[in-house]
Amino acid sequence: MSEPTGAARRRGPFKVGDQVQLTDPKGRHYTFTLEAGKNFHTHKGSFPHDELIGAPEGSVVRTTGNVAYLALRPLLPDYVLSMPRGAAVVYPKDAGQILAFADIFPGARVVEAGVGSGALSTFLLRAIGEQGMLHSYERREDFAEIAQQNVERYFGSPHPAWQLTVGDLQDNLSDTDVDRVVLDMLAPWECLDAVSKALVPGGILCAYVATTTQLSRTVESIREIGCFAEPQPWESMIRNWHVEGLAVRPDHRMIGHTGFLVTARRLADGVEPPVRRRRPSKGAYGEDYDGPGSRSGSAAGRD
Secondary structure (H helix, E strand, O other): OOOOOOHHHHOOOOOOOOEEEEEOOOOOEEEEEOOOOOEEEEOOEEEEHHHOOOOOOOEEEEOOOOOEEEEEOOOHHHHHHHOOOOOOOOOHHHHHHHHHHOOOOOOOEEEEEOOOOOHHHHHHHHHHOOOOEEEEEEOOHHHHHHHHHHHHHHHOOOOOOEEEEEOOHHHHOOOOOEEEEEEEOOOHHHHHHHHHHHEEEEEEEEEEEOOHHHHHHHHHHHHHHOOEOOOEEEOOOEOOEEEEOOEEEEOOOOEOOOOEEEEEEEOOOOOOOOOOOOOOOOOOOOOOOOOOOOOOOHHHHOO
């Protein structure tokens, strides 16, 4: 039985063409691709690539300046943060939340828009496997080219489950019986009609937005379209900790706000969502609110 796409690049001794991540004594990372006959140079000296080719992962190499470097393959979070970028990448903490709370499973049929630099596409492809389907839409051709190069560099070849289309999702979406839809775009509410027709009952829509105004517009639009259960919005933050003996304290820096996530489940056709019982805060839909339903009066009935 053949190995899944990219698996051979994740295990075994280092080979020519593998990416290597070096860690110096201060914890700084340096990533490069192994090539026979080449040398790796730093301000602390150099060493030949050949010293690592055939060596097991987790080896330690020393430069001509006698500085030790730990050699490992970069993890997927390391890879996406160092990959060439066209658009900003989806941070690993958000990609992990998407995989978990959008319930991305092996064999899932997933639609994604937009592809950016290919970071989230790589996470999704590794989760769905070769038996799944990921159809990514990106309106900018230059971003699509960068994303394709990044995805293929990670897996070592084109992924058989991936299809990339240059164009707007709402104008080009032809997929049906889709299990999951992930929208990473400026105005995800513009795609809700097309997405609702593609998703299977019980399927999940997941939107990734940057600002509170986008978050509000997305959530209210999902409510207004009427074929989704109550949307769930949230954000996540990561704070590392310093642990050394009895000196245990949070780090001074953390990965704070990067984006908001919203998930919603597709209802069966012809079913109306249950009436929300939570009364909105006073003024939530006041004179200054100009989102979905503001002119139709639909917001007034949300209590």
